[in-house]
Amino acid sequence: MKHNAKLFLALPLALLLGAGSPHAQLSQYNFEQAISGMMSAGSRAAQVSHLRNLTGIVVIRLRWIVVFRTPGEEPNVAAISISAQKNAAGIARLRSALQVNPVTRAALADKGISISRVVAVKIVGGGYLKVFIL
Numbered sequence: 001m002k003h004n005a006k007l008f009l010a011l012p013l014a015l016l017l018g019a020g021s022p023h024a025q026l027s028q029y030n031f032e033q034a035i036s037g038m039m040s041a042g043s044r045a046a047q048v049s050h051l052r053n054l055t056g057i058v059v060i061r062l063r064w065i066v067v068f069r070t071p072g073e074e075p076n077v078a079a080i081s082i083s084a085q086k087n088a089a090g091i092a093r094l095r096s097a098l099q100v101n102p103v104t105r106a107a108l109a110d111k112g113i114s115i116s117r118v119v120a121v122k123i124v125g126g127g128y129l130k131v132f133i134l
Contacts (some may be wrong), residue, residue: 002018002116007090008119009058019059024040030060030132031062031076031080031129033060033064033120033132034060034062034080034083034091034119034120034132035079035083036088036120037119037120037121037122037132038080038084038086038090038091038119038132039083039087039090040086040090041090041091041093041094041119041120042087042089042090042093043090043099044094044120044122044123045090045093045094045096045097045123046097048094048097048098048101048104048121048123049097049100049101051101051103051104051123051129052103053103053127053134054103054104054107054126054127054128054129055126055128056092056127056128056129057107057108057111057128057130057131058124058128058129058130058131059113059131059133060112060130060131060132060133061096061133062077062080062133062134063077063134064134079120080134081134084119084134087119091118091119091120094118094120095115095116098115098118098121099115100133104129107129108131113131113133117133117134118131118133119134120132120134
């Protein structure tokens with residue numbers, strides 16, 4: 001029963017994260033998470049180095065923008081590039097941690113994602129890794 005309860009809780013999370021789809025578009029919410037993730041990339045590197053199991057990876061392509069109904073609500077793609085430049089040292093540490101960890105390296109390779117494109121990650125409950133790429 002305990003296993004079924006975990007599965008019951010994990011399924012909505014997987015659907016919410018788009019686990020059935022290897023890539024997601026950039027929404028305002030994902031934009032905010034990406035900027036925050038770039039700012040904390042260096043500290044997330046330590047967390048990534050300790051990951052031993054991944055249930056899945058959701059890839060957010062920061063250049064795939066959702067079409068918004070109200071003009072002016074679109075994420076600012078230029079701000080993403082500027083944030084990546086400002087946080088380059090932390091992003092380099094994050095990429096190094098992703099490369100050194102065999103679990104994350106293999107999972108990204110399975111998705112065809114080059115670690116050199118990763119600018120942020122978010123570790124999500126249930127063993128999911130949300131990866132933001134340029």
